[in-house]
Amino acid sequence: MTGKRGIQRTPGIKQSTLTIGLAIAVLALFVVSIGAGPAAMPLLTSIGELWREDPTIAALILGEIRLPRAILAVLIGASLGLSGAALQGLLRNPLADPGIIGVSNTAALGVVLVLYFGVSQFAAWTLPAAGMIGAGLAVVGILMLAGRGSSVLTVILAGVAVNAFAGALTTLAINLAPSPFAVVEIVFWLLGSLADRSFDHVWLALPFTLLGWVLLFTTRRALDAMTLGEDTATSLGFSLDRVRLRVVIGAACCIGAGVAVAGAIGFVGLVIPHLLRPFVGHEPGRLLLPSALGGALLLLAADTAIRLTTTGAELKLGVVTALIGAPFFLRLIVRTRQAVT
Amino acid sequence: MPLLTTTDLTISFGPHWVVQDVSCAIERGELVGLVGPNGAGKTSLLRALVGLIDPDRGVVRLDGRAISEMPPRQRARQIAYLPQSPTVHWPLAVRRLVALGRLPHLDPWQAPSGEDEAAIDEALAATDIVDLQSRTLGTLSGGERRLATLARALAVGADLLLADEPVAALDPGHQLQVMELLARLTRSSRAAIVVLHDLTLAARFCDRLILLHRGEIRAEGRPDQVLNDANLAEVYGIRARFGEPPERYIVPWERIAPNELPRNTS
Numbered sequence: 001m002t003g004k005r006g007i008q009r010t011p012g013i014k015q016s017t018l019t020i021g022l023a024i025a026v027l028a029l030f031v032v033s034i035g036a037g038p039a040a041m042p043l044l045t046s047i048g049e050l051w052r053e054d055p056t057i058a059a060l061i062l063g064e065i066r067l068p069r070a071i072l073a074v075l076i077g078a079s080l081g082l083s084g085a086a087l088q089g090l091l092r093n094p095l096a097d098p099g100i101i102g103v104s105n106t107a108a109l110g111v112v113l114v115l116y117f118g119v120s121q122f123a124a125w126t127l128p129a130a131g132m133i134g135a136g137l138a139v140v141g142i143l144m145l146a147g148r149g150s151s152v153l154t155v156i157l158a159g160v161a162v163n164a165f166a167g168a169l170t171t172l173a174i175n176l177a178p179s180p181f182a183v184v185e186i187v188f189w190l191l192g193s194l195a196d197r198s199f200d201h202v203w204l205a206l207p208f209t210l211l212g213w214v215l216l217f218t219t220r221r222a223l224d225a226m227t228l229g230e231d232t233a234t235s236l237g238f239s240l241d242r243v244r245l246r247v248v249i250g251a252a253c254c255i256g257a258g259v260a261v262a263g264a265i266g267f268v269g270l271v272i273p274h275l276l277r278p279f280v281g282h283e284p285g286r287l288l289l290p291s292a293l294g295g296a297l298l299l300l301a302a303d304t305a306i307r308l309t310t311t312g313a314e315l316k317l318g319v320v321t322a323l324i325g326a327p328f329f330l331r332l333i334v335r336t337r338q339a340v341t
Numbered sequence: 342m343p344l345l346t347t348t349d350l351t352i353s354f355g356p357h358w359v360v361q362d363v364s365c366a367i368e369r370g371e372l373v374g375l376v377g378p379n380g381a382g383k384t385s386l387l388r389a390l391v392g393l394i395d396p397d398r399g400v401v402r403l404d405g406r407a408i409s410e411m412p413p414r415q416r417a418r419q420i421a422y423l424p425q426s427p428t429v430h431w432p433l434a435v436r437r438l439v440a441l442g443r444l445p446h447l448d449p450w451q452a453p454s455g456e457d458e459a460a461i462d463e464a465l466a467a468t469d470i471v472d473l474q475s476r477t478l479g480t481l482s483g484g485e486r487r488l489a490t491l492a493r494a495l496a497v498g499a500d501l502l503l504a505d506e507p508v509a510a511l512d513p514g515h516q517l518q519v520m521e522l523l524a525r526l527t528r529s530s531r532a533a534i535v536v537l538h539d540l541t542l543a544a545r546f547c548d549r550l551i552l553l554h555r556g557e558i559r560a561e562g563r564p565d566q567v568l569n570d571a572n573l574a575e576v577y578g579i580r581a582r583f584g585e586p587p588e589r590y591i592v593p594w595e596r597i598a599p600n601e602l603p604r605n606t607s
Contacts, residue, residue, distance in 0.1 A: 092430035092431075218449065220449075221444055221447065221449055224441060224444065225441060225444050226430070227429060227430050227431050227433065227438075227441065228427065228428065228429060228430075228441060228493070229424070229427070229428040229430070231388070231393055231422070231424050232422065232424060232427065232428075234392070234393055234413075235391050235392070235393065235417060235420070235421070235422035236417050236441070236442075236444045236445050236497075237412075237413040237414035237415075237416065237417030237418075237444070237445045238413070238444075239413060277431075281433060281434055281437050282431040282432050282433055282437075282477075283431065283433065283437060284431065
């Protein structure tokens, strides 16, 4: 659709080039990530040995440690980038990040409650379920608090309120925790990490994550129409209720599932769509796929860097993404304020 | 058969009636002006015609078919809507903005076809903004932005265009440009209903006017039949100066003091 003229002020990259480039980068980093680490890894041989009955140590490290961790980084990073882009399209707000508006923390609260009451010992699926319910309630809460056609800042304020509420209940859980051990476990979920994850975690998160992705991708045309406001989007044949429902359930599925296995990881959904938006001409629908790939790339890069650089106490992934993302958030707030005043 | 008909259309917000028993018919090839003071129900009526408000009573029919029973995408292909203050939430390039008008024609995973591109080109050409197509909206003047949003509505390629004050906030040159465009557009099989406050533009360019007052049709017909002294006094509370035919200009001249207003004889 770009035609011969292209888009002014857009960096000179075609969208297909961007998407393919990001996909190649994710793939390359994935290979680097599973190949690099304290234990030297003859990658191809080890992959071949993965399915042997008596795998070598290298194959064990690959299959039990590095592979699930890298796969989760891709799944969760993509979920965060995609959900961020979709929520921003739905709310028409560049500041709507699942972490900032409290979706991740409410999902974490759900997971913490399940851990707190020990339900997950009996059924592992209750973890992603609680995460998804928490995330879904957060998005619905924001939509209700902010109301229709609300301004950029109202939505963020609604998110802050939801975040504060989730935070209050989480600290209550910490406060009443039966043992210091339980406190450590709860705090751990709030920080977000991919350390020591196995394929069990991958299988737990995968189905819900994929379901969430499918739901979010089906809204792409509707999100483009939402650019023109709710009335015009309706006049173009889109049902607002259905778009909202699909974004809410889609974001809840993939963020809830991600939080259930890795805890709350913020700012990916803010940074990535913000960086990529100019490359796709600012259209929310076109932003979805590149954002998913960019999110996967960022989280994989951050986690690989953590794995390779830290000795002793490992930095938590959620802490690293927050350190990267918070300055972006400040910059966006300044720009939004300029646009409003 | 008329393109659009409404029968006893009634809309209320809570206890307040905003549109009452409006029955009208729009033929193909007609440019119809919807006039009336602020709060007369023009915007509500227009929103009901495009299906954004469910009326309390009455039916809107397009080509004989109730729009409430049409699949939303089919309705969207046949009725284009330009709201009173069109918003564009992201800094899109003009061509991308206009391309959004083609959304009702696209299946979820279908790329735009040559037909879509042709419709976009046509809409850009009709509004005379071909040169602006790769500019982002933030770099345009208010008038240019307005033309771009009108081009978006034209790109739908609908039989019926509903435009809510499309010339508001435009300079006189752009006002004439938009009205000439609408008149040209409706010379074929298309029709348009346009909300207007400028009575001269309404009188000069519209084939027919519908004068709305307190939610009801006060008068309907040729501009010179509708915009007469009695109607202007009753509906707007003003006296106007009229140009001698064929120069159909109307200049609102003075407000009528409340005690001089004609009694409501209806």
